[in-house]
Amino acid sequence: MWLGIWALLGLVLGVTIGLNIPLLFPLSFAKYMSVAVLAALDSVFGGIRAAMEDTFDHTIFITGFFSNALLAAGLAFVGERLCIDLYLAAVVAFGVRLFQNLAIIRRHLLKK
Amino acid sequence: MKRLMYISVFLVAIVLGLLVTFQFRATSRIAQGVPAGRDQEMAIELSRLEAEKSDSQREINDLNDKLLQATKGQKEALSALRGELTKARVAAGLVAVTGPGIEIILDNPQVMPQTGKASTLFTIRDEDLLRVINELRIAGAEALSINGQRIVATTEIRLAAPFINVNLTRIVPPYHILVIGNPDNLKATMDISGGVVEYLRELGARVEIQTNDQLTAPSYSSGRQ
Numbered sequence: 001m002w003l004g005i006w007a008l009l010g011l012v013l014g015v016t017i018g019l020n021i022p023l024l025f026p027l028s029f030a031k032y033m034s035v036a037v038l039a040a041l042d043s044v045f046g047g048i049r050a051a052m053e054d055t056f057d058h059t060i061f062i063t064g065f066f067s068n069a070l071l072a073a074g075l076a077f078v079g080e081r082l083c084i085d086l087y088l089a090a091v092v093a094f095g096v097r098l099f100q101n102l103a104i105i106r107r108h109l110l111k112k
Numbered sequence: 113m114k115r116l117m118y119i120s121v122f123l124v125a126i127v128l129g130l131l132v133t134f135q136f137r138a139t140s141r142i143a144q145g146v147p148a149g150r151d152q153e154m155a156i157e158l159s160r161l162e163a164e165k166s167d168s169q170r171e172i173n174d175l176n177d178k179l180l181q182a183t184k185g186q187k188e189a190l191s192a193l194r195g196e197l198t199k200a201r202v203a204a205g206l207v208a209v210t211g212p213g214i215e216i217i218l219d220n221p222q223v224m225p226q227t228g229k230a231s232t233l234f235t236i237r238d239e240d241l242l243r244v245i246n247e248l249r250i251a252g253a254e255a256l257s258i259n260g261q262r263i264v265a266t267t268e269i270r271l272a273a274p275f276i277n278v279n280l281t282r283i284v285p286p287y288h289i290l291v292i293g294n295p296d297n298l299k300a301t302m303d304i305s306g307g308v309v310e311y312l313r314e315l316g317a318r319v320e321i322q323t324n325d326q327l328t329a330p331s332y333s334s335g336r337q
Contacts, residue, residue: 043124
């Protein structure tokens, strides 16, 4: 339970910082950012699930978070250059995993 | 171990929150701004308009060149027309003409002091003046005037006894004829033996001929006034 509170707290803090920072990404980055957000979200859900299964490793968690985000953004970028909507691959892959993770988390919560 | 887990989740959650907010702000800006693909459309239109502009620019240059040539031709034509107009005005007698020429003075026979009568009965008539003018014309006279009356195409020289009318104006002797033209030619024509001058002298008229480098024949209109 504490984990969820910590995660929520961090999220609220991040949102507050993000809303108050005058810095803005250029519009052309929005596409890559969107896929990166999806990847990060997937990582967070994966981390919560791992914590519930007591297999959480913070190294894997952190590296997974950043590598997923970077790979997704990179795929979107390369796809743009190649004229293929390659970011769709990231969207589908992370989307499916997101729902799987959510389902497992839900089951863990319900089992308690 | 547990604490590390909390910290890492906390950190990742912060980063995630940042990312999500940035994305929200960026997309809300997109929603306010132009729709996707519009930029490419605009770029295509821009290049098309630029091509059109360069075409138009070329056309402008072309037309400017043509205009320049046309105006150049116009200038020449204008100066040619001006020259023609000046010539026509000289010929019509509308302007005073200045130049070398000769001056002829014709007068009736002198009155003898003793008798109070003329040496002969001869007086200069309109026909004599007409003959003189005619001779001068064939000698290349450019402008003629008698007693300030410019001789033009419509000028009459007519006896209206006891005077002579020129341009509907009475003139009285001595008749003062100004002729603009080549002085040598004019004088030679006047002095030709058996010519009109010799004929008039024989009849007792006084005829004086002087060449002059600078004579001014008055214009027709000023003569009328």
